[in-house]
Amino acid sequence: EAGVAQSPRYKIIEKRQSVAFWCNPISGHATLYWYQQILGQGPKLLIQFQNNGVVDDSQLPKDRFSAERLKGVDSTLKIQPAKLEDSAVYLCASSLTGPNTEAFFGQGTRLTVV
Amino acid sequence: LAKTTQPISMDSYEGQEVNITCSHNNIATNDYITWYQQFPSQGPRFIIQGYKTKVTNEVASLFIPADRKSSTLSLPRVSLSDTAVYYCLRLPKTGANNLFFGTGTRLTVIP
Numbered sequence: 001e002a003g004v005a006q007s008p009r010y011k012i013i014e015k016r017q018s019v020a021f022w023c024n025p026i027s028g029h030a031t032l033y034w035y036q037q038i039l040g041q042g043p044k045l046l047i048q049f050q051n052n053g054v055v056d057d058s059q060l061p062k063d064r065f066s067a068e069r070l071k072g073v074d075s076t077l078k079i080q081p082a083k084l085e086d087s088a089v090y091l092c093a094s095s096l097t098g099p100n101t102e103a104f105f106g107q108g109t110r111l112t113v114v
Numbered sequence: 115l116a117k118t119t120q121p122i123s124m125d126s127y128e129g130q131e132v133n134i135t136c137s138h139n140n141i142a143t144n145d146y147i148t149w150y151q152q153f154p155s156q157g158p159r160f161i162i163q164g165y166k167t168k169v170t171n172e173v174a175s176l177f178i179p180a181d182r183k184s185s186t187l188s189l190p191r192v193s194l195s196d197t198a199v200y201y202c203l204r205l206p207k208t209g210a211n212n213l214f215f216g217t218g219t220r221l222t223v224i225p
Binding site: 100102110 | 217
């Protein structure tokens with residue numbers, strides 16, 4: 001079974017530039033998550049989708065971050081404009097819907113803002 | 115957010131059994147306890163989950179006492195490849211939504 005695919009693996013941009021990350025979840029997983037993991041910390045949920053609808057985006061900095069999952073499968077996360085403090089690993093995860101389900105994570109995209 | 119408390123770091127020699135304890139005093143009646151493992155440069159990976167008593171799989175065992183205010187992840191005979199960060203999380207009955215990871219326990223296995 002293919003896992004969660006993310007691209008790119010690494011990205012370096014200057015502050016105030018824009019960047020986008022792509023995620024392809026496991027086939028059949030209706031729920032998709034984007035997490036931000038700053039070095040030395042645990043992952044922090046940014047946004048959760050159920051199919052193409054947003055379930056939780058309470059921790060998404062909406063002034064600069066946006067995410068979409070238009071067809072309920074792939075998803076993109078965008079940062080515009082980037083700040084130095086956005087340097088982190090951005091993890092995408094997916095899961096089935098229902099009780100006691102586990103989340104499957106991709107390898108992440110390491111973003112460095114200089 | 116549903117939080118848990120666990121040691122920041124632990125060291126162990128190869129071949130020893132490692133027990134990582136997690137505190138979750140305010141666990142909800144329907145919450146499960148789930149543990150994830152994260153290697154450097156990889157996303158977290160599910161290890162085990164349980165509700166009460168003991169659960170065992172090919173990787174680890176999970177002990178949850180009757181009051182469910184704590185849990186212990188047990189890794190038998192660790193090897194160098196078990197060096198990772200281990201996260202204890204409360205899993206709502208509704209599924210893997212809004213998992214709060216905390217800082218986890220960094221386990222270092224020493225040769």
